[in-house]
Amino acid sequence: MTHHVVEILLTRPVTQSELRRASRALPLGANCDGTRLMTIHPAKTPGRALRSVRRRLQRLVPVDILTTHYPDPSGQVTLNVEFGPAPWRLIRVAAAARGQRPAEYVGQSLTGALRRSEQERDRALTAQLEGMLAHHRPEEVLACTARILLHRRDPGGRGLDLWDATESSSPTSTT
Numbered sequence: 001m002t003h004h005v006v007e008i009l010l011t012r013p014v015t016q017s018e019l020r021r022a023s024r025a026l027p028l029g030a031n032c033d034g035t036r037l038m039t040i041h042p043a044k045t046p047g048r049a050l051r052s053v054r055r056r057l058q059r060l061v062p063v064d065i066l067t068t069h070y071p072d073p074s075g076q077v078t079l080n081v082e083f084g085p086a087p088w089r090l091i092r093v094a095a096a097a098r099g100q101r102p103a104e105y106v107g108q109s110l111t112g113a114l115r116r117s118e119q120e121r122d123r124a125l126t127a128q129l130e131g132m133l134a135h136h137r138p139e140e141v142l143a144c145t146a147r148i149l150l151h152r153r154d155p156g157g158r159g160l161d162l163w164d165a166t167e168s169s170s171p172t173s174t175t
Helices: 016-025 046-057 085-099 102-135 138-150
Strands: 002-010 036-043 063-068 079-081 162-164 171-173
Touching: 002 046, 002 162, 016 046, 016 079, 046 063, 085 102, 102 138
Parallel strands: none
Antiparallel strands: 002 036, 002 063, 063 079, 162 171
């Protein structure tokens, strides 16, 4: 049986008592603000792992969305979302209008929304770069970008590991 890494997104931060109770049902790890949990769960398929985790935790913590943490060989992650009766009716009607199953409709809607969001971010970045290039030479923009990246710190407070070809021929750390 395969083990699947499951990420659990919560509707609100989990309390310490809820986390203790839930940890008795499954081994769990929580992020720093208690809005996401992780577990490793054995199951034949990712979908079965998600359904099993939801069943075990649904009365213990405020589960919103479950997802496989790592993509499958085709690059897809599996989502498990539980809708209430009213949204479920709307989804069924919209799916029927398109001649799709509800799961297909939700999957295509989410994929489309993610694609549109990525395209919008790309357009916004392009517009900002074009604005900077209207006032600065390309080499100035590139040098400034490199300087920012060289001095940027990751969330853990450590400098990024970068290759410093001017100092030596080995990787260096910017800390």
